[in-house]
Amino acid sequence: MPLLVMKFGGTSVADLARIKNAAQKVKREVERGYDVIVIVSAMSGKTNELVGWVEQTSPLFDAREYDAVVSSGENVTAGLMALTLQEMDVPARSWQGWQVPINTTSAHSAARFVSIPRDNIDAKFAEGMKVAVIAGFQGVSPEGRITTLGRGGSDTTAVAFAAAFGAERCDIYTDVDGVYTTDPRISSKARKLDKIAYEEMLELASLGAKVLQTRSVELAMRFNVRLRVLSSFEETDETSGTLVCGEEEIMESKVVSGVAYSRDEAKITLVTVEDRPGIAAAIFGPLSEAGVNVDMIVQNISEKDYENHPGAVTDMTFSCPINQVARAKKAMEDARTAGLINYDDLAVDTEVAKVSVVGIGMRSHAGVAATMFKALSAENVNIKVISTSEIKISVLIDRKYMELAVQALHDAFELEKSA
Known part of the structure; x- marks a missing residue:
């Protein structure tokens, strides 16, 4: 059977x-x-x-x-x-x-x-x-x-x-009755997707979409299990819900398939750490051992006065879930006490959110980043941190602008329209 x-x-x-x-x-x-x-x-x-x-x-x-x-x-x-x-x-x-x-x-x-x-x-x-x-x-x-x-x-x-x-x-x-282009509670224009590729669903799940658990999507992609997300509270048939499947089953997809967000983010900056080989390992090794889920990472020139720092110095910024801030701070303080790293200050911003655009079509289309940044600029939304992958662009912004950013990006990529 x-x-x-x-x-x-x-x-x-x-x-x-x-x-x-x-x-x-x-x-x-x-x-x-x-x-x-x-x-x-x-x-x-x-x-x-x-x-x-x-x-x-x-x-x-x-x-x-x-x-x-x-x-x-x-x-x-x-x-x-x-x-x-x-x-x-x-x-x-x-x-x-x-x-x-x-x-x-x-x-x-x-x-x-x-x-x-x-x-x-x-x-x-x-x-x-x-x-x-x-x-x-x-x-x-x-x-x-x-x-x-x-x-x-x-x-x-x-x-x-x-x-x-x-x-x-x-x-x-x-x-819910399927996977949407974004959270319908934020954008009334959100559209239910008939199909979505494993990679897109994995990115959306890891970036804050609550429809499917990340490990389940990883497993489905590994073993090519066709997933269907649908509502328990509606009458359903073979065409109901959203099918999560291999990219080859999707004939034509939009450049961007969805906008995801995570409001429970924090930004941590180590101010004036040594700019030397091995410094990243010295920072992110202890964070990993402490179970801190680091996401976005940026290394940049320090704005601090160099008088007390004869060697090259840098600032190291990373994001993590807000409920892991205390763990991250302790890991960094312990690393400094142990002589693994040295820094002047540890600055924490807990009023940030992460907003991301995701789509397998980004592999073969240029201009996605430009469209995204232009849309945010038009709404006077300042970007604090940027990270990219082959099929996603994420930005860290002030949390108070999160819903505005999601709506602006949904409109900019015309996600209310089907492919």
């Missing part, structure tokens, strides 16, 4: 009525002739509640017990989904991560997949089971302990199962 993977997020299974609604969508696919693997998240808000209980009980918690607690939300949803399907006369059963088994590394709360053996689930399909309901977000370590994959891990679980079982497609049901 052809096989389909269907994933339902927390808002899609927030209560019994929504679980029943999701189950009806699963039943419809079974009636179309599919065997179905359903991946479920915990009910909306449940994981946060469980995390809160752990932190109240043990501020310096054992990560193994943390995983045991927070993974339980998905177990509840999986059991309720299987029961609901059974009440609809659909042969279904639930599976926890250790029962499959979903083999992962031992990195609790940030585990990665090692393997997903097919034998147990294939045997049940052969016996007449039509739907395997899998608790997302979890697995089992080599030591036999429950592990979790980090926030958004159910998306990754769904893609991993689609790859392991050679699924025809992986449908991600969420509270």
